[in-house]
Each structure stands twice: as C-alpha cells, then as structure tokens.
Amino acid sequence: MSVIERTTKIYEGSRIPSPIPTTLQVDTSKHALEDILTINFGPNHPSTHGVLRLVVDLDGEMVAGLSAVIGYLHTGFEKTMEQKTWWKCITYPERIDYVSFQVNELAFVLAIEKLLGIDVPRKATWMRMCLSELTRIHSHLVWLGTSALELGAISMFWYTFDDRDATLDLFEMVCGTRMHTRYFQAGGLAEDIPEGFYAQARAWCKKMPKAIDEYEAILDRNAIWLKRTKGIGLLSADDAIALGQSGPVLRASGVNWDLRKNMPYLAYDEVSFDVPVFHEGDVYARYRVHMEEMRESVRIVTQCLDRLEEMRGEPWIADDRKVVLPPREELHTSMESLIHHFKIVTEGYVVPEGEVYSCVESPRGEFGVYVVSDGGPKPWRVKFRAPSFVALQATATCMTDAAIADMIAVVGSLDGVMGEVDR
Amino acid sequence: MTAYDDVPGLVETTGSHGETTLVIDSSRIVEACTHLRDDLGFNFLSDVTPTDYLGWGGRGVSGYIGTTAGRDLHGPGTQGLARVPDAKPKRFAVNYHALRLSDDPVRVRLQVWLDDGEEVDSVVPVWPTADWFEREAWDMFGIVFRGHPNLVRILMEDDWEGHPLRKDYPIGGEPVRFSGAE
Numbered sequence: 001m002s003v004i005e006r007t008t009k010i011y012e013g014s015r016i017p018s019p020i021p022t023t024l025q026v027d028t029s030k031h032a033l034e035d036i037l038t039i040n041f042g043p044n045h046p047s048t049h050g051v052l053r054l055v056v057d058l059d060g061e062m063v064a065g066l067s068a069v070i071g072y073l074h075t076g077f078e079k080t081m082e083q084k085t086w087w088k089c090i091t092y093p094e095r096i097d098y099v100s101f102q103v104n105e106l107a108f109v110l111a112i113e114k115l116l117g118i119d120v121p122r123k124a125t126w127m128r129m130c131l132s133e134l135t136r137i138h139s140h141l142v143w144l145g146t147s148a149l150e151l152g153a154i155s156m157f158w159y160t161f162d163d164r165d166a167t168l169d170l171f172e173m174v175c176g177t178r179m180h181t182r183y184f185q186a187g188g189l190a191e192d193i194p195e196g197f198y199a200q201a202r203a204w205c206k207k208m209p210k211a212i213d214e215y216e217a218i219l220d221r222n223a224i225w226l227k228r229t230k231g232i233g234l235l236s237a238d239d240a241i242a243l244g245q246s247g248p249v250l251r252a253s254g255v256n257w258d259l260r261k262n263m264p265y266l267a268y269d270e271v272s273f274d275v276p277v278f279h280e281g282d283v284y285a286r287y288r289v290h291m292e293e294m295r296e297s298v299r300i301v302t303q304c305l306d307r308l309e310e311m312r313g314e315p316w317i318a319d320d321r322k323v324v325l326p327p328r329e330e331l332h333t334s335m336e337s338l339i340h341h342f343k344i345v346t347e348g349y350v351v352p353e354g355e356v357y358s359c360v361e362s363p364r365g366e367f368g369v370y371v372v373s374d375g376g377p378k379p380w381r382v383k384f385r386a387p388s389f390v391a392l393q394a395t396a397t398c399m400t401d402a403a404i405a406d407m408i409a410v411v412g413s414l415d416g417v418m419g420e421v422d423r
Numbered sequence: 424m425t426a427y428d429d430v431p432g433l434v435e436t437t438g439s440h441g442e443t444t445l446v447i448d449s450s451r452i453v454e455a456c457t458h459l460r461d462d463l464g465f466n467f468l469s470d471v472t473p474t475d476y477l478g479w480g481g482r483g484v485s486g487y488i489g490t491t492a493g494r495d496l497h498g499p500g501t502q503g504l505a506r507v508p509d510a511k512p513k514r515f516a517v518n519y520h521a522l523r524l525s526d527d528p529v530r531v532r533l534q535v536w537l538d539d540g541e542e543v544d545s546v547v548p549v550w551p552t553a554d555w556f557e558r559e560a561w562d563m564f565g566i567v568f569r570g571h572p573n574l575v576r577i578l579m580e581d582d583w584e585g586h587p588l589r590k591d592y593p594i595g596g597e598p599v600r601f602s603g604a605e
Contacts, residue, residue, distance in 0.1 A: 002526050019572040021551035071578040078563075079588055114440050241466050241524060244552030255524070262528050353508045356440050357520050357532065359469070370518065372474050374508045380479070385470040385520070393555050422578060 003256050010236040010253065010281040015400045016243065024396045026057045026065035036064060041407065043072045049146065049411065050418025052392070061403045066396050070389075073422035081382045085348025086112055087186065089379060093369070094180045096384060097420035099142050102135035102171075103362040104384075104420075105184050110265065111358035111369045112186045115351045118318050122267075123311040124188035129266045130201075130304035131174070131183065132360070133297040137208070138167045139363035140290045140297075144215060147287075147412035151228050156218060163211050166204055173197055186349075187324045188317030198309055201301065208298045216291060229284035233398040233410035236281055243397065244390045247365025248293065249414060252278050252285035259361035271303045283413040323349045348377035357385075364388050364415050384423060388416040426463065427531070430455050442532060449535040449543050452519075456533070456549040459521055465531065467524040468546070471556035473564045474518065476511040477590040512536045515566060517543060537566065545571035563588035 017024050030036055036057050043053040051072035057065030077096050081089045093108040094101035106128055113120065145160035168178040174197055175181040175190065183190050219225045235245070240253040250257055258275040260268040276292030278285035317324050325344055326337035353375040359368035368385030391414040398410045427436055427443070432451025437444045447455045459465040513536040523529045535543055545568040546553045557568040558577040565586035568574055576583060585592050 003524060016551050021547065021554045021572075023573065071576075071580070074578040076587060079592075079594065083594060242551050244468055244550070257524055263530075354439055355444075355474075355518075356442060357470070357530070366469060368470055368520065370470060370472055370520070374479060380476075381474045383470070383472040383474075385472075389555065390552060393552060 003262065004237060004241075005254065005256070010234050010279075014239055014242070015234075015236070015397050016239055017396050017400075020067075021243065022393045022396050023067040024057075024063070024065045024399060026059075030059060030064060035059060038065075043069075049416055050421075052411070052416065052418055052421070054395070054407070054411070056404065056407070058404060061405070063399050063402055063404055063407065066399050066407075068392055068395050070392065070418070070421050073418045075423070077423045078382050078384070081379055083378065085377045086351050086379060087344065087348050089382070090184070090186075091180065091182050093384065094182065095419070096386070096423050097362070097364070097367075097388070097417045098179065099417050100135050100139045100363045100367075101180050102131045102183070103360055104367055105182065106132055107358055107360045107362070107367050107369045108371075108382075109184045109186055110360065111356050111371045112351060114356045114358055115354050115371070115373055116186060116323060116349075117352075118187050118320055118323060120188055120318060121315045123193075123308065123314045123316050124184075125266050126304050126307050126311070127189055127193060127316070128184060129268065129271070130301055130308065131171070131181075132266075133300045133304070134167055134170060136297045136363045137294050137301075138164055140294050141167070143290060143363075143412075143415050144287075147409075147415075148219065148225070150408050150412050151225060153219065153222065153225060156215065159211070159215065159218075163208070166207070170197070170201055170204060173200060185317060185324065187320060188315070190317075192316050193308065198305055201305055205298055205302050205305070209295060212291060212294050212298075219287070226284070228406075228409050229287060229413075230280075230282060232283045232402065232406045233286075233413055234281050234400075235394060235398050239397055240281075240394070243394045245365070245394055246387050246390070247361065247363070247415075248286050248289040249391055249394065250365065251276065252289045253281040254279035259359065259366060265360060271300050273297075273300050283409045286413040286415075350375060350377050351379075359385065362387060364391065364417070364420075384420070386420040386423065388414075388418075388420045389423075392416045392421060429462070430458055442530065444532045444534055446534050446536070449537055449541065452533070452535050453544045453546060453549060456519065456521075456546045459531070459533075460549055464523045464525055465521040465529075467522040468550035468552050468556075469520040469522050469530075470518070471520075471546070471553055471560060472518050473560050473566055474516045475514065475564060475588065475590045476516065477514055479511055480507045480509075513538045513541075515539070515541075515564065517560065517566060519546065539565075542567040542569045544569050545574075547571055562586065565589065 038057050041054040041056050043051040053069040055067050077092050081092050093104040097104050141160040141164040145157040148156035172178045175183040235253050237253045237255050240250050256277045261275050273296045276289050278288050321340045326340050330337040351373040355372045357370045359366050365387030370383040371379055372381040374380045431454040432448035435446040515537045517535050519533040521531050557571050560566050561574050562576045562578050
C-alpha cells in the first residue's frame with residue numbers, strides 16, 4: 001500500500017483558512033449585524049487537556065471564528081537544557097510530554113548517540129522498543145479515557161486508568177519510578193532488565209487485547225459516542241500534510257505514514273506489525289486509529305519479549321568509559337573507574353561538534369529533536385519538534401462550519417498535550 | 424552532481440551524520456522551498472528552528488554568557504572544549520527540516536544565515552504549517568519573517584520584553600510581576 005492513495009475524497013479543495021492558516025476569521029458582514037458573541041474557552045477548562053485557550057466567535061451555536069492561544073505552560077525547557085550537561089538533560093524531554101515520557105527520552109538519547117557515534121547493544125535496542133510501545137499504549141489509554149470522559153462517557157475513564165496503572169506497574173518494575181523513568185542512557189539502558197519483568201509483561205500482554213475489545217464494546221455501539229464523533233472535525237489528506245500533521249491524525253486522513261514503517265529506527269524493521277489507516281478523516285477515524293494501534297503495540301511488545309528472553313545475560317549498555325558510567329561494584333576496587341565515574345557525574349561527557357535532527361514516532365506523531373553541540377559537555381541548542389504543537393494548528397481547519405459542542409470532540413481528537421505544546 | 428544542484432540560491436551542500444544540509448541565500452528561501460516542494464516532492468515541513476551562535480567557540484560558552492561573571496567551562500579542572508569549533512558565517516542560522524512524505528522518503532535541512540536585525544521571507548505560503556513555527560522563532564529569537572500573516576508572540580506574553588532563547592538573554596533575569604497594590 002503506497003503512502004498516499006487517491007481513492008477517497010474527504011472534501012473538495014482545501015479548507016485551510018486564509019491568510020492565517022491557523023485562525024478562522026469572522027466575516028466582516030457578520031460583525032456588522034452584531035450577532036457575534038466572542039467567548040474564551042479555557043485556559044482553565046476541564047476539556048482542554050491542560051491550559052489551552054481558544055478564543056471563539058459564536059454565531060448562535062455555530063463557530064464563526066476561532067484562534068488558539070497557547071503558552072500558558074511555557075517553562076523554558078530548551079533554555080534550561082543549554083545550562084545542563086548532556087547526561088542531565090535526558091530527564092527533560094520526558095517531562096515536556098508527561099504522557100509519552102519514554103518515547104521522548106528515546107528521541108533525545110538517539111540524537112546524542114548519533115553525535116557520539118556510539119554502538120548500542122542489541123538488548124538495549126529491543127528493550128527500548130518494548131518500552132516505547134508500552135508508552136504508546138499508556139498514552140493512548142490516557143487519551144481514550146479523557147476524550148471519552150469529555151464527551152460524557154465517564155465509565156471509560158475508570159476502566160482505562162485501571163489498565164494504565166497496570167502498564168505503569170511494568171515501568172516501576174524496570175526502573176523504580178512509574179513515570180519519567182530516565183531508563184535510557186546514551187549507550188544503552190541504565191540497569192539490566194529485572195528477572196520478574198518477563199512474566200509480568202506477558203501476563204499484561206495476554207490481558208490487554210481483551211481490555212481493548214471491552215473498550216470498543218462500550219463505545220462502538222454507544223449512539224451518543226457515534227453521533228458526536230462521526231463526520232465531525234474533517235481533515236483531508238492534502239490539508240493534513242500541508243499542516244504538518246503526523247501520527248494518528250494523519251493516518252485517520254488516509255495517509256499511510258508511520259516512521260516506524262517508512263523510515264525505521266531501532267529494530268522496527270525486524271518485527272511484524274500493521275499500520276492502521278482510516279480514510280474518513282473525522283474524529284471517529286482518529287479514535288479507530290488509536291484503538292488499532294494499541295492492538296499492534298501489544299503485538300510488538302510480545303515479539304520484543306520473545307527476543308529479549310533469548311538475550312538473558314547479554315550486556316545492556318555499551319562499554320565506553322568516556323560516556324557510560326562504570327559498574328557500581330568496580331568503584332570499590334578500581335581507581336580508573338572511580339575517576340571516570342567522578343568525571344562523568346560532575347562535568348558530564350563531551351559530545352563532538354555537530355548538528356543532528358533525530359525523530360521517532362511518538363504516540364502523537366513525529367517527535368523530533370534538533371540538537372547542536374559545540375564539542376563541550378553541554379548542548380548548545382536543543383529544539384523539540386512537538387507533534388501536539390503542530391496538531392493544534394489544525395484546530396481551525398477541523399472546525400470549519402462546526403458547532404461549539406463539536407469543538408470538545410475535535411480538540412480531544414487532535415490529542416494535544418499542553419506540556420509539549422508550550423515546552 | 425546531486426539532486427539539489429538546481430535549488431535556487433544554493434550556496435553550499437554539506438552532509439554529516441547521514442543528514443544533508445543545504446545552505447541557501449537568505450533572500451531566495453521562498454524560491455528554494457517552492458522548488459523543493461513542487462519539483463522535488465518535499466511536501467512536508469517537519470520543523471523550523473533558529474539557532475543563536477553568539478559567542479560560539481569563545482570563552483565562557485558551551486553554556487552561558489549572559490551573566491556578568493559568565494560561566495567558564497575552560498577553567499582549571501574542567502575538560503573545556505577539545506578544539507575550538509569552526510566559526511559560523513553569521514549570528515543566526517534558521518533551519519528548515521523538510522521531508523518528502525512518499526514511498527521514497529528523504530529528509531533535508533535548509534539553512535539560512537542572518538545577522539541580528541536581518542529579515543527573512545516567510546515560508547507560510549509554501550507550507551502552512553510554518554505559521555506557528557515562525558511565530559515561535561520570532562518570539563524566542565526575535566527573527567522577523569517578512570510577509571508572515573500574523574507575526575505575534577506565541578509562547579510568551581504579548582508585552583514581553585526580549586527574546587528568551589538568545590544567548591545574551593540572561594537566565595534568572597526575567598522580571599517578577601506583582602498584581603494589585605504593592
């Protein structure tokens with residue numbers, strides 16, 4: 001199946017507003033009638049997924065004008081990271097998108113490794129893949145629970161958060177914390193995989209597909225859910241590409257694009273999985289993509305566990321003492337190890353001069369990291385290409401000729417995490 | 424002979440870490456982007472991001488030069504820089520990460536160099552997704568994109584002073600605001 005197929009037309013032409021692609025502007029003639037009511041939706045509103053503010057011009061129930069105002073959660077991550085050593089910076093990308101922490105960490109670690117030119121043991125590669133897919137499911141569960149909650153299906157929230165908890169138990173088992181694990185190091189993993197992980201992860205893999213079936217049983221025959229999602233928030237394939245959309249939003253518009261498949265990283269070319277694509281371009285299609293992706297992720301996790309169990313006893317991190325912390329037990333017997341440990345912890349390792357752009361398929365789409373190094377122990381510049389930031393640019397296009405109530409469904413389906421939007 | 428020889432305004436093509444960088448004459452960026460999109464199939468813009476190279480390769484950098492005392496990583500007991508990095512042509516680089524989203528995917532980075540106060544044309548007419556990226560670049564670095572339909576601050580408040588990601592913008596130097604009676 002090719003990336004772009006011209007089989008279905010979601011709508012004719014382009015709906016991207018002009019001249020500002022991200023803002024719907026009210027007709028001046030309507031303003032003259034004095035029937036337009038301008039309201040602030042957010043920034044503190046339970047269904048804005050954080051602190052998003054939408055300034056909406058209403059013509060009755062219909063949205064006539066719309067512009068998104070962001071920045072309420074801006075914390076200056078990129079500026080802060082310029083002051084920290086490379087290895088301390090690894091904790092930051094997790095925190096910008098607190099729902100897909102492990103994938104963001106992966107993108108940053110891959111960027112450092114690209115500059116360092118360091119080889120990663122295969123056990124680390126497969127474990128990274130395994131945890132990335134667990135994160136994807138975690139993120140999709142949070143998305144499903146909150147999006148359904150906003151449309152009135154409150155029971156979904158309790159079920160998905162129960163399963164999310166089981167997913168976080170796996171993270172806790174591997175790295176001691178439930179979120180923001182900092183488990184990926186430049187060169188591999190921070191620790192070996194604990195013995196009990198395989199059994200617990202397999203039990204989880206067995207349970208998860210049934211749980212997804214149950215979610216679908218709750219939503220797919222719920223008349224309110226179907227009415228509020230089908231045919232709402234349309235986005236055509238061409239508009240989605242022009243607006244830089246990626247991830248589930250792009251795949252729900254009929255574009256068969258997934259970085260794991262089309263530009264594979266880690267070992268994604270060695271596992272078998274399908275990329276779900278839907279052609280309707282509405283909120284319901286985005287929901288379908290999320291559901292199918294969870295099933296595919298369980299498939300990938302199962303394959304990763306099979307391979308990882310064969311790799312018991314193998315190294316989990318590269319053996320480069322200039323970058324990787326020496327094993328703890330060596331510190332008591334080896335002077336060189338102690339010095340290396342002290343140097344890395346106090347000054348950090350140096351990363352060769354250069355600039356790279358590394359990207360991965362996060363639960364929300366293309367998560368990219370652009371880093372510049374001047375050859376010192378701190379990054380010169382770090383920039384995150386946040387998929388949520390881009391996704392919110394499509395709000396205006398999706399809200400063409402829509403009612404105010406649809407806005408909740410549309411904003412939810414674009415899956416913006418404000419920490420990542422504002423950074 | 425590469426696929427990029429016909430790109431308008433091409434100054435130089437460099438490659439490292441498996442990535443291709445095209446340095447473009449800053450006055451012809453829209454032409455170059457249009458050529459990439461229409462003739463070479465780069466239909467997707469991943470990212471627009473500037474970098475401030477003020478103090479690049481100098482003392483007290485690799486971190487920070489904004490405070491009066493500075494922070495010198497080249498002092499005794501530190502590794503410092505193994506070598507002085509290559510000089511950059513101008514203060515700011517604006518990087519455009521384009522992607523050919525097709526069965527034959529390719530990424531390319533376009534780079535234009537600007538001095539403080541120099542302007543560059545907006546690529547919003549080529550790729551609408553550049554709208555917020557360019558607003559962010561203006562907000563954080565103070566780079567003016569000529570012809571942008573709505574070049575206002577995006578992350579900081581409308582009346583914010585300065586551009587926080589510039590190297591000469593101090594950390595911890597933001598004004599503390601109080602509301603109500605003092």
